[in-house]
Amino acid sequence: MTARAIAAGVLALAVLAAPAARAQTVRFDVGATPAFEVLAGSGFDDAVAPLELRGAVALAVEDRPLVIGVSLTSPLLEPGIDDFVFETFAEYDLHEDFGWTVRPRLSLAVPTTSNEVFSATGLDVGVGLFGGWSDPIWTLGAEVVGHLGVLSHLRASEWGREYGSLASDAILAGNGYRLEVGARAGLLLGPVEIALRAGWRRRGDYSESPPVYAMLSVGVRWQ
Amino acid sequence: MDGTPIVFTCTAGPATTRRTSARSAAPARGRPGRHAPPRVLGSARDGLSAPAPRHSIGYDIYRDDLDAVVDHVDPDRTGVIFIGHSWGGAYAAEYLGRHPERVRAAALLEPRALTEELDDGLPNAGTVDLADEWVNDLVFSEELLTPDDHAVADLQILIAVRDAQTFRRQLAPTPTLRLGAAVIHELIHERFYPEHYNLAPNATAYPGEVLILASDDEGGDLSAPFQMRQLDFFANPTLEVIRGGGHDDLANAQACESVAHILQYFARVGA
Numbered sequence: 001m002t003a004r005a006i007a008a009g010v011l012a013l014a015v016l017a018a019p020a021a022r023a024q025t026v027r028f029d030v031g032a033t034p035a036f037e038v039l040a041g042s043g044f045d046d047a048v049a050p051l052e053l054r055g056a057v058a059l060a061v062e063d064r065p066l067v068i069g070v071s072l073t074s075p076l077l078e079p080g081i082d083d084f085v086f087e088t089f090a091e092y093d094l095h096e097d098f099g100w101t102v103r104p105r106l107s108l109a110v111p112t113t114s115n116e117v118f119s120a121t122g123l124d125v126g127v128g129l130f131g132g133w134s135d136p137i138w139t140l141g142a143e144v145v146g147h148l149g150v151l152s153h154l155r156a157s158e159w160g161r162e163y164g165s166l167a168s169d170a171i172l173a174g175n176g177y178r179l180e181v182g183a184r185a186g187l188l189l190g191p192v193e194i195a196l197r198a199g200w201r202r203r204g205d206y207s208e209s210p211p212v213y214a215m216l217s218v219g220v221r222w223q
Numbered sequence: 224m225d226g227t228p229i230v231f232t233c234t235a236g237p238a239t240t241r242r243t244s245a246r247s248a249a250p251a252r253g254r255p256g257r258h259a260p261p262r263v264l265g266s267a268r269d270g271l272s273a274p275a276p277r278h279s280i281g282y283d284i285y286r287d288d289l290d291a292v293v294d295h296v297d298p299d300r301t302g303v304i305f306i307g308h309s310w311g312g313a314y315a316a317e318y319l320g321r322h323p324e325r326v327r328a329a330a331l332l333e334p335r336a337l338t339e340e341l342d343d344g345l346p347n348a349g350t351v352d353l354a355d356e357w358v359n360d361l362v363f364s365e366e367l368l369t370p371d372d373h374a375v376a377d378l379q380i381l382i383a384v385r386d387a388q389t390f391r392r393q394l395a396p397t398p399t400l401r402l403g404a405a406v407i408h409e410l411i412h413e414r415f416y417p418e419h420y421n422l423a424p425n426a427t428a429y430p431g432e433v434l435i436l437a438s439d440d441e442g443g444d445l446s447a448p449f450q451m452r453q454l455d456f457f458a459n460p461t462l463e464v465i466r467g468g469g470h471d472d473l474a475n476a477q478a479c480e481s482v483a484h485i486l487q488y489f490a491r492v493g494a
Contacts, residue, residue, distance in 0.1 A: 047363045048353050075359045083363050111367050115360035117381045122367040152367045154378075163396045164381050176369045204371035206379075206408045209362050 025186025025195040027093055027101060027134040028058035028065040033223055035065075039195065041217030044210070047075035047083075052215065067091045082114035089126070093134075103130040105145070111176075117160040122152035122176060130184055139186040143199070149176020178203045180213060193219045227327055227494060228296035229304045232289075232311030280409050282416050289318055293325060302327035304494055306485065308474040309445070310335050312435075313422050316456065319433070320425035328494035330434040330485045332473045333445040337456055338421045345444045357386040376404030392440040392469030394476040427458040434488040435462045436481055440469040461488070 028035045035058040042049055056069030067090065074084040089107035105128035112121045125148050132141015152175050156166035182199015198214035297303045304327055307315035312334025319326055336342035351358060361382045370376040380402045409415040426433075435454070437447040447464045454460045463484050468477045488494075 047359050075363050083360075085366055113360070113363050113367055115357070115364065115382050116385050118378070120364070120367045124366075149367060149369065154368075159385065159396065160381070163398050164384070165399065166378070166381075172368070172375075175375055176365075176367050177371075178365075178369065203365050204369040204375075206370035206376035206404050207365060208370075208408070208411060209365060 025134075025139045025184055026137070026188040026193055027098060027139065028067060028221075029136055030058050030060040030065045031223075032060070034059050035221060035223040037069075037193065037219050037221045039193070039217040039219030041195070041215050042076060043198075043213070043215040045073070045213045045215050049076040050074060050215075051076040052217065054217070054219070061092070063096050064093045082119070083112065085109050085111040085124075087124075087126075091130075098135045099133065101130075101132065101134050101141075104128070105130065107147075109147070111149075116157060117164055118154050118156050118166065120152050120154045123150045124148065124176065125150055128180075132184070137188055139184065141184055143180070143182055143184050143197070145180040147176070147178045147180075149174065152176060182213065188221070191221050193217075193221060195219065227302060227304050228293075229306060230289075230292060230296065230315070232305065232307035232314045233309075280406055280415065282420070285314065286317065286321075289314065290322075293318070293322070297325065300325060304489075305329040305331075307334065308332040309470065313337055316423040316426050316433075319429045319457075320423050320427075323425075323429035326429060326431070328431065328434075328489060328492050329429070330436065330488055332436045332481060333438065333443075333450060333470050334435070334453065335445060336449075337423045337426075337453055339416065339419055341452065345449070351387075355386065357383055370404065373403075373405060376408070377402050380404045380407055391443045391471070392438070394468045394472045397471040397475050423456045426456045430458055432459045432461055432488070432492050433457045434485065435460055436473055436484055437462060437464055438469050438473060439464050439466045443470050445470055 028037075037054075037056050037058070039052075039054045041052040041054070044050075045052070050073050052071060052073045054069060054071040056067050058065045058067045060066075069089055071087045071089070072084060073087070074081075087107050087109035089105060091103050091105045093101050093103050095101045105126070107124075107126035107128070109124040109126065110121065111124055113119065126145060128143060128145035130141055130143045132139060134141070150173070152172045153169065154172065155169045156164070160166040161168055179202045180199055182197060182201075184195070184197050186193055186195040195217040196215070197217075199212070201211055201213045203209060203211070293303055302325055305315035305318065307313070307329070309332065312331035313336070315329055315331060316334055316337060319329055336345060361379060364379050364382060368375045368379060370379050381399065384399050384402070385396075406415065435450050435457075437445070437450040440446040443449075446469075447462065450462055454462060465473060465477055465480050465484070473481050
């Protein structure tokens with residue numbers, strides 16, 4: 001099975017799963033039945049203008065919401081299945097009631113990219129912590145998120161081999177990380193949630209990308 | 224050609240000059256030491272001198288390197304010949320002004336802008352279109368590779384090499400060795416050169432003929448019209464135009480033509 005076919009399968013799975021979420025904002029009001037949310041967002045994060053689709057399901061565990069979701073992010077200016085990040089995550093509110101809360105997060109992601117020099121597929125593990133205020137209508141708080149690229153498999157293009165002096169392929173371990181410190185805010189208007197994440201990001205000494213991220217998402221919840 | 228040492232100074236900015244002078248291309252795998260751009264000169268152990276700390280990378284260490292290279296290849300001070308392309312041409316011109324007595328000939332192939340003012344005035348200077356595919360490719364690649372050491376940063380900067388200067392004519396792709404991203408980073412953030420730099424304030428002190436080769440690329444930033452503006456930096460310049468190609472072609476696809484011009488120049492000046 002080719003990498004392209006695998007990517008298409010992952011994309012189809014994400015679309016069928018529909019709900020996905022990189023990070024919830026307003027705390028879910030979970031009861032006996034699960035709650036769902038689907039969001040779409042853009043801004044500046046993984047690319048100049050990524051399109052991010054997320055979905056999540058919130059389950060009541062010990063009377064607190066456990067949110068499990070997936071997200072698919074792809075550069076909007078360069079749509080295609082060669083460049084995307086597919087992520088699964090889980091978040092759990094440590095406090096039973098609305099109000100002040102602390103919410104740890106764990107994620108596993110498969111980023112892939114293809115350009116004129118190389119193609120690459122990787123495996124990324126992320127941990128995060130959100131702390132702030134969350135009532136049934138709005139949320140405001142701070143987040144700290146760390147991602148570690150566990151493994152990346154690079155395959156040089158013909159140009160990369162012929163003119164860029166690259167080896168045909170390489171496996172790199174621990175060659176990716178990013179740290180994010182920022183704010184997360186959300187507003188729930190009926191079933192519609194507007195969510196914002198923005199902050200500072202570190203991606204290496206020689207990164208020429210702006211050291212910031214800012215994503216605005218709009219989603220729908222139902223139960 | 225009586226055994227006079229020839230010093231080649233390379234294209235694509237100081238990073239490549241340093242890299243290609245010091246070390247052959249390395250594959251993508253492997254992680255050289257962090258913040259350790261190699262020096263041009265050699266040490267007893269591995270042929271390279273001690274790495275320079277990243278924050279000390281600046282034009283001054285390149286100047287010192289070139290002085291040491293010339294001292295090394297011409298200990299009797301009989302004079303050397305420079306052949307420099309692009310950034311390497313400006314690098315050689317800078318030496319020409321400081322040590323005219325140590326140069327027997329200099330052939331410069333489309334040297335870069337010799338002053339900050341000229342560089343800022345180039346029509347394509349610093350233009351990056353955020354919607355360009357290579358820009359998105361470069362940013363998105365950071366999902367997988369954090370540019371935190373030389374091996375990764377070199378690999379990522381390579382994404383820009385193919386497409387960042389497409390305004391230049393190019394007859395054939397140009398082989399690119401590892402780029403020395405630490406230096407490129409300092410260039411982008413304008414920390415490499417001194418403020419208001421002038422690389423050849425005293426190049427007129429060299430009385431001999433200086434050959435300047437240029438392309439006739441109408442869209443090229445460093446082609447013949449621009450080089451005409453740089454002639455005043457030299458006392459006795461000769462501008463010769465090689466037609467049909469572009470900036471990189473002078474040293475690659477049209478290298479044979481360039482060599483023919485350079486050999487005729489050597490014959491004229493008795494080098």
